[in-house]
Amino acid sequence: MTLQEMMNQITDLGTRIRTLATQLAAQANDPSVPIADLEARQQQLNDMNRRMAALQTAYQTQQAAEAGGVQPLAGGSAPQAQQSRTLTDMLKSNEYARAFAYAIQHGVSRKNGRDNERVKILYDALTESGGSPVGTDGGFLVPDDIDHTIREIRRSLDPLAALFNEETVTSPNGWRVRDTNPTKGLVDVDEMGEIDDDDDQPSFAKVSYTCTKKALILPVSNELMTDNVANLFSYLGRWFAKKLVITENAMLMTALRSLTGTSIGSDPMKGLKTALNKDLDPAISALASVILNQSGFDILDNLLDGNERPLLQPDPTNATVKRFSGRPLHAVSYATMADVTSGSGASASTTTDLFIGDGKEFATLFRCGGYELASTDIGGNAWRTDSTELRGIARLGVSKFDTGAMVRRTLPVT
Numbered sequence: 001m002t003l004q005e006m007m008n009q010i011t012d013l014g015t016r017i018r019t020l021a022t023q024l025a026a027q028a029n030d031p032s033v034p035i036a037d038l039e040a041r042q043q044q045l046n047d048m049n050r051r052m053a054a055l056q057t058a059y060q061t062q063q064a065a066e067a068g069g070v071q072p073l074a075g076g077s078a079p080q081a082q083q084s085r086t087l088t089d090m091l092k093s094n095e096y097a098r099a100f101a102y103a104i105q106h107g108v109s110r111k112n113g114r115d116n117e118r119v120k121i122l123y124d125a126l127t128e129s130g131g132s133p134v135g136t137d138g139g140f141l142v143p144d145d146i147d148h149t150i151r152e153i154r155r156s157l158d159p160l161a162a163l164f165n166e167e168t169v170t171s172p173n174g175w176r177v178r179d180t181n182p183t184k185g186l187v188d189v190d191e192m193g194e195i196d197d198d199d200d201q202p203s204f205a206k207v208s209y210t211c212t213k214k215a216l217i218l219p220v221s222n223e224l225m226t227d228n229v230a231n232l233f234s235y236l237g238r239w240f241a242k243k244l245v246i247t248e249n250a251m252l253m254t255a256l257r258s259l260t261g262t263s264i265g266s267d268p269m270k271g272l273k274t275a276l277n278k279d280l281d282p283a284i285s286a287l288a289s290v291i292l293n294q295s296g297f298d299i300l301d302n303l304l305d306g307n308e309r310p311l312l313q314p315d316p317t318n319a320t321v322k323r324f325s326g327r328p329l330h331a332v333s334y335a336t337m338a339d340v341t342s343g344s345g346a347s348a349s350t351t352t353d354l355f356i357g358d359g360k361e362f363a364t365l366f367r368c369g370g371y372e373l374a375s376t377d378i379g380g381n382a383w384r385t386d387s388t389e390l391r392g393i394a395r396l397g398v399s400k401f402d403t404g405a406m407v408r409r410t411l412p413v414t
Helices: 003-028 035-068 080-092 094-105 117-129 144-156 229-256 268-279 282-286 294-301
Strands: 165-169 173-179 204-210 212-221 261-263 289-293 313-315 318-324 327-332 340-342 349-357 363-376 387-400 406-412
Touching: 003 035, 003 173, 003 204, 080 094, 080 117, 080 144, 094 117, 094 144, 094 229, 094 363, 094 387, 144 229, 144 363, 212 229, 229 363, 229 387, 268 294, 268 349, 268 406, 289 294, 294 318, 294 327, 294 349, 294 406
Parallel strands: 165 363, 261 406, 289 327
Antiparallel strands: 173 204, 204 387, 212 387, 289 349, 313 318, 318 327, 340 349, 349 406, 363 387
């Protein structure tokens, strides 16, 4: 069997896996579907993924054999850890960085560069990371240099994602299982007495996630495209990082604002204490923080006690962070969390939100696969402007796990 025939099989199986995963997610959301059917469908998906791993191993082994005389393995599949290390090594290598820069600078895309030996490692990485390949409807995975830059800048931008649970997945659709807490303890039983069945049985709920494709176009001057690789990668990393922070913040804010808001009352500090003491479970309250915007932070930061001392206390480890009852306050900009105005004219009123709780228990931000970039110097407006247009793609999703881990309180802005 030729490498092209094997790649066609990998692509076909990848399409079937994605279709089956989508069907499984839909059935998981349907209470009428028996659990036995879900388990059977999940087993079918697991079997297909194992076949994919075997196909990938066969493809990589034959590819290596044709390139350097290595003998193919006699059946079986390589351990998953070996595949992961291979992908990591690819993305960190200078060879991958040079091939990626070449693809960007010469407008090589996934569709037109398969026979170009200079970008062969880019296709190897796509096959290694998912087998569909991941970039079927996207671009090439970014090198480690860009990925590292993206994460550095994301941290410096203080994204909301740091306050929530984060998980990297390989399938754009899926589900996780969440249990429920028991409400009763053990019961008294006489010696040799019969133990009754407990009606407080453990129960589980399915939490589904869907990662949607997020993409944007970035025009880059051809002068920058011909610059050294370090400058190009640094620029792409800064641009993509900022766009990712904005996108992720907007998705997480949508989840937060799906909560029903109630007034914090005439005394903000008293209302904040009540939320921490009564509205949150003690285990959640102990690890809680407050997410608020500039208006909310300004109001709380200006409150004084009877001795004209600020009610918010500075964090002893970080002078720029304020705490209330030991819980940190995370102030974000108006661009991330705007005030809410209702009514118009003289009857208009403006409020700001305070989100109090543990974001890591409240919701999870899912990231599917790696970041991807593709380029063209002839499509869109690139030809007219003597530039190169880059398309950045990320697949993201947000799912709420424990809505009781966060409360929303509104505060009037005067």
